[in-house]
Amino acid sequence: MTDPAAVARLTRDLTSAVKSGSLADLYQDLHRVPELAFQEHRTAGLLAERLSAAGYAVTGGVGRTGVVGVLENGDGPVVWLRGDMDALPVTEKTGLSYASTVEGVMHACGHDMHVTWLTGAAEAMAAARDAWSGTLVVIGQPAEEGGGGAAAMVADGLHDRFPRPDAVFGQHVAPGPAGLYSHTPGLIMSASDDVHITVPGVGGHGSRPEASVDPVVTAAHIVTRLQTVVSREVSAAESVVLTVGEFHAGQRPNIIPAEARLALNLRTQNPKVRERVLAAIRRIVEGECLAGGCPAPAEVTMGAGFPATVNDATLDEQVTAVHREVFGTATVIDFGPAMGSEDFSLLVPAQVPYDFWFVTSTSTEAWQAAPGDELGEKLDAVPSNHSPLFAPDLSVLVPGVQTLAAAALSRFA
Ligand code: ZN
Ligand code: ZN
Numbered sequence: 001m002t003d004p005a006a007v008a009r010l011t012r013d014l015t016s017a018v019k020s021g022s023l024a025d026l027y028q029d030l031h032r033v034p035e036l037a038f039q040e041h042r043t044a045g046l047l048a049e050r051l052s053a054a055g056y057a058v059t060g061g062v063g064r065t066g067v068v069g070v071l072e073n074g075d076g077p078v079v080w081l082r083g084d085m086d087a088l089p090v091t092e093k094t095g096l097s098y099a100s101t102v103e104g105v106m107h108a109c110g111h112d113m114h115v116t117w118l119t120g121a122a123e124a125m126a127a128a129r130d131a132w133s134g135t136l137v138v139i140g141q142p143a144e145e146g147g148g149g150a151a152a153m154v155a156d157g158l159h160d161r162f163p164r165p166d167a168v169f170g171q172h173v174a175p176g177p178a179g180l181y182s183h184t185p186g187l188i189m190s191a192s193d194d195v196h197i198t199v200p201g202v203g204g205h206g207s208r209p210e211a212s213v214d215p216v217v218t219a220a221h222i223v224t225r226l227q228t229v230v231s232r233e234v235s236a237a238e239s240v241v242l243t244v245g246e247f248h249a250g251q252r253p254n255i256i257p258a259e260a261r262l263a264l265n266l267r268t269q270n271p272k273v274r275e276r277v278l279a280a281i282r283r284i285v286e287g288e289c290l291a292g293g294c295p296a297p298a299e300v301t302m303g304a305g306f307p308a309t310v311n312d313a314t315l316d317e318q319v320t321a322v323h324r325e326v327f328g329t330a331t332v333i334d335f336g337p338a339m340g341s342e343d344f345s346l347l348v349p350a351q352v353p354y355d356f357w358f359v360t361s362t363s364t365e366a367w368q369a370a371p372g373d374e375l376g377e378k379l380d381a382v383p384s385n386h387s388p389l390f391a392p393d394l395s396v397l398v399p400g401v402q403t404l405a406a407a408a409l410s411r412f413a
Contacts, residue, residue, distance in 0.1 A: 004318075004410075008325030011406040014128040015120075015398065023120050023397040026050075028098035030112035034087030034105045037143035038152075040065045043085045043115060047140045050119050054126040056138065059161070063152030067140035068162055071126055076134025077166040079408045082347055083118035084111045084144035093388035109385045110173035110361070113392050113400065115140060117171070120401035125408060132412040135163050141347065147304045150346035159349045167315060168354040169407040170344045171400065174335075175384045176360030176375075177367045178393045181327060181403060182335040183320040183357045185313035190239070190267040191274055192341035194303030197222065197285055200296045203258035212256040216249045218292030219260035222285055223247065226264065229280045240277060241267040241339050267339045269308060306341040312353030319355050322406045327399065340385075355407065359400050361392035 026046070035043050044067045048058045056069030065085070092099045092106040100106045107113075122138045139158075143149030174182065199222065201215030223244050230240050242264060249260035264281070268274040282300050289298045324332045335358065348354045362370075362382045370381040383389035 002318075004321040004325045007322045007406060007410050010131060010409050011322070011326050011402055014131060014409070015124050015402045015405055017127065018120055018124050018398055018401050020394070020398050023116055023401070024394050026119060027112055027116040027394070027397060030115055031096075031098050031107050032101050034100050034102055034107045034112065035085075036089065036105055037086040037145055037149065038064050040085040040142050044140055044142070047085070047115055047119060051122055051138060054123045056122065056126065062158060062161075063142060063149060063154070063156045065142040066149070066153045066156070068158070069122060069138040070162060071122075071129070071136045071138075073129045073135065074133040076132075077411045078135040078137060078163040079411050080137045080139055080165040080168040080347075081118060081121060081404050081408060082139040082141055082168065082170040082344060083114035084141045084149065085115050086111055086143050086145050086149065088145055088386060090386065090388050094391045096391060106388065108387060108390045109145060110390065110392050111144065113173045113361070113396070114171070116397060117400035117404055120397070121404035121408070124401060124405055132409060134412040136408060137162055137165065139347065144343055147306060147343050150343040153347060158347065164349060165352050167411050168348045168352060169319070169404060170354070170356045171403055172342070172356070172358050173361045173385070173392050173396070173400070174358040175362050175379055175382050178361050178363060178395050179327070179331055179399060180360040181323050181332045181357060182360070183316055183323065183332060184334050184336060185311055185316040185320075187269055187308055187310050187337045188356055189309035189342050190269050190337065190339050191271075191306060191308040193266045193268075193274070193278070193305040195264050195266060195278070195281060196301045196303050197262040197264070198299040199260045199262070199285075199289060200294050200298065201256065201258055201260065202295055204256045206254035206256055209256065213293050213295055214256050215260040215292075215294070216257065218288050218294060219247065219249060219262055221292065222262065222288045225284045225288060226281065229277055229284070233280050234273060234277065238273050239267075239269050239337065239339065240273060242277065263303070267341065269337055306343050307345055309342050309345045309356055311355050315353045315355045318410055319357070319407045322410045323403060326402055326406050357403070359396055359403060361396045363391070363393035363395075366391075
């Protein structure tokens, strides 16, 4: 079906029975009991139960805690819908009646909303299976935060054990006045790389620096000099963020430690720029170590990383057209590429087109109370993903089901 208006009508029909109250119960239940990466046993169990009840063939334990539900519904394309399930080590401060009951763990990135949307869409598509034809595969992915979840599912045979997709869809809850749908054809999320650096020194007494090589000073110079990479070596037209998030050295004021350890995170949107920045990092570490007289070369190792998320432009345009029909043209916008990262694209088999978009979820009260007049000012002021105050509004429960259903229906004849 290619007519966006027809797909939108079908989407509205198919989701008209979706009850906000029942989605809210599931969402609040998931929100109360968040589970960290690869520990999503209860969450995966709830999703699997609902998928089974709706008639999906369900496989659990894919990539440790992942869930895959398959609904074969006649001839036609295969569509994958993906939602991630894990929470974060954040102590919730929202004061919501359904706030986290797990000490130090919170659904601060909204993945509980993603599971709820996925469940709602899966159930609506199953209930109205007479209206479409094809195979729908619903994927509850573990461990998006910190990475590893998508790769674990692929390593566990996601691409071989289940029907190969013709298109893959995913979405993320985001700050912004509730009810906007941000579509970007092409690059939508950045690549992310963690880099670990160990600076060797010669430990000794704090009173006798002449008999030691102080790795703290060298590491401090590295941190400072790294600040020049983006400002002095990267074109102003490129988007790059380099943040040194870890600096570990020493135990006591009067001991020069034998080593210092740094870890940084890099966000880039262009593979050539990424290579260039990584080379600059290595050069600076080597140079500062030489200048500081390190007894051995510093170690630079790559840690966890995500590739960039690059939407298939044609697919994105088609889904955007349907979302415009469902929600109204003014609600479908393009925030442009984010510096955030996702492992969504790692789930997708090579050459298969995919589309990923954002659904904004800040409540009207919070949005109006935020200082500033411009969208950008308010966006900086309202609680964002990973904040202990992040609290998506329940008004987005049904729309997030419709976005997924609409995307799936846009592929099914
Ligand atoms: Zn997150
Ligand atoms: Zn997230």
